Amino acid sequence: MALAALLQEGATWRGFALPLGSAVLLGLLVWWGLLALARRMDGRDYRRARIVRVIAVPLAFALPLVLLAFGLEATPLRERPLEASLHAIRIGLVGCVSWLLVRAVAAVEAAILRKHSMEVADNLAARRIHTQTRVLSRVVMGAIILLGVSVALLSFPAVRQIGATLLASAGIIGLVAGIAAKPVFGNLIAGLQIALTQPIRLDDVVIVEGEWGRIEEITSSFVVVHIWDERRLVVPLTWFIENPFQNWTRRSAQMLGTAFLWLDYRVPMAAVRAQLQAICESDERWDGRVCVSQITDTSERGVQVRLLVSARNSGDAFDLRCAVRERMIDFLLREYPESLPRLRAELDRQTVEGRHAAPPSEAQTRSPGAEDGPPAVQPQAD
Structure with a gap:
C-alpha cells in the first residue's frame, strides 16, 4: 500500500513537473533570445531592424505564455484550477496582442514622419502629413487599447452578465453614459475633424485667446500652443472646432x-x-x-x-x-x-502788437443801454 502510494505520488509529481518545467524552461529561452535580438537591433536604422524591434519585445512575453498554456493542458490538473489558469493566460495574451498592435501603429507613424521631414524651408505639405498621421495614430491606438480592455473584461462571466443587464436597460443608462462621455467622444470626433479638414497643423502660427504662438503638440484630447514667451497654452480639441481663431500659416508661411x-x-x-x-x-x-x-x-x-x-x-x-x-x-x-512730427503755432503781427497796446477805456468797453450808464435815449425838455 505504501509503495503504491509512493509510486502514484511520484507519477503525479512527474505529471506536473515534466510538462510545466519544460514549458517554463523553453519559455525562458524564448524570452531571453527575443530580448537579446531586440537589444542587438537597437540603434540600427534599416527596415528589418525596425520591424524586429517592434515585434520582438511583445513576442518575448506572448510566446512563453503560449508554451505555459500547452504545459498546463498536459498536466493532470483538475478542471476548475486549469480553467482559471488558462483564463489568466488568455488575458495576458490579449494584453500582449494589444501591445504589439500599438507598437505597430507607432512604428508606421514613425516611418511616415521620418519620410516627410519638417526641417525644410517650405514644410507646408510635411506639416499636413505630420498632423494627420499623429492624430489618426492616437485615435487608432486608443481604439486598440479600448478593444483590448473590453475583450479582457468580457472574458469574465460576471462582466458579461452586467453587460447584458445594461443592454436590457439601455434607455436611461445609455442617456446617462452619453452625457458623462460627451467630453471624451467630443474630443474624439474633434480629433478626427482636425485630422481630415486640418484647420490647424503642427508648427502652425496661430492667435488663440489673444496669444501668439505655434502649434507644438496635438493629442487625442487637447492641443499645446507654444507661446512666444515660452509659456504653453493647453486648449481642448473641441475649442478649435467651435471657436474662431487666426491661423497665419493656413496656406503659406509667407x-x-x-x-x-x-x-x-x-x-x-x-x-x-x-x-x-x-x-x-x-x-x-x-x-x-x-x-x-x-x-x-x-x-x-x-x-x-x-x-x-x-x-x-x-x-x-x-x-x-x-x-x-x-x-x-x-x-x-x-x-x-x-x-519728423512737430507741433506748429503761428501768430499774426496784429495779435503780437496788440499784446502791448494800451488798455481800452471805459467808454470802449461799455455796451449800449448798460444799467449803470447814461440812458440810451435822452428825454426832451419842455
Whole structure:
C-alpha cells in the first residue's frame, strides 16, 4: 500500500513537473533570445531592424505564455484550477496582442514622419502629413487599447452578465453614459475633424485667446500652443472646432508686415521709398516680394506713412518690421529731421502788437443801454 502510494505520488509529481518545467524552461529561452535580438537591433536604422524591434519585445512575453498554456493542458490538473489558469493566460495574451498592435501603429507613424521631414524651408505639405498621421495614430491606438480592455473584461462571466443587464436597460443608462462621455467622444470626433479638414497643423502660427504662438503638440484630447514667451497654452480639441481663431500659416508661411510712422507734411516720399528699398535689399529676411511706401492717412498735425514689406514667415516678418522702423527713423533723423512730427503755432503781427497796446477805456468797453450808464435815449425838455 505504501509503495503504491509512493509510486502514484511520484507519477503525479512527474505529471506536473515534466510538462510545466519544460514549458517554463523553453519559455525562458524564448524570452531571453527575443530580448537579446531586440537589444542587438537597437540603434540600427534599416527596415528589418525596425520591424524586429517592434515585434520582438511583445513576442518575448506572448510566446512563453503560449508554451505555459500547452504545459498546463498536459498536466493532470483538475478542471476548475486549469480553467482559471488558462483564463489568466488568455488575458495576458490579449494584453500582449494589444501591445504589439500599438507598437505597430507607432512604428508606421514613425516611418511616415521620418519620410516627410519638417526641417525644410517650405514644410507646408510635411506639416499636413505630420498632423494627420499623429492624430489618426492616437485615435487608432486608443481604439486598440479600448478593444483590448473590453475583450479582457468580457472574458469574465460576471462582466458579461452586467453587460447584458445594461443592454436590457439601455434607455436611461445609455442617456446617462452619453452625457458623462460627451467630453471624451467630443474630443474624439474633434480629433478626427482636425485630422481630415486640418484647420490647424503642427508648427502652425496661430492667435488663440489673444496669444501668439505655434502649434507644438496635438493629442487625442487637447492641443499645446507654444507661446512666444515660452509659456504653453493647453486648449481642448473641441475649442478649435467651435471657436474662431487666426491661423497665419493656413496656406503659406509667407507674411506681409507693416510699419506705421507719423511724419510731417514736408516728408520727401521719394527719399523714403528709396531708403525702404535699400533697407529691404540689405536684409536677408526680406523675401523679395513686397516693398511699398504709402501715405495712408492725414491729420491736422501730420501724415501716416505705411511701410509694407514681406517675409518668408511670421517670425522673419516681425523682425523685419522692427528693423525697418529703426533704420527708417535713423535715416530721417540724419537726412531729413524736418520730416519728423512737430507741433506748429503761428501768430499774426496784429495779435503780437496788440499784446502791448494800451488798455481800452471805459467808454470802449461799455455796451449800449448798460444799467449803470447814461440812458440810451435822452428825454426832451419842455
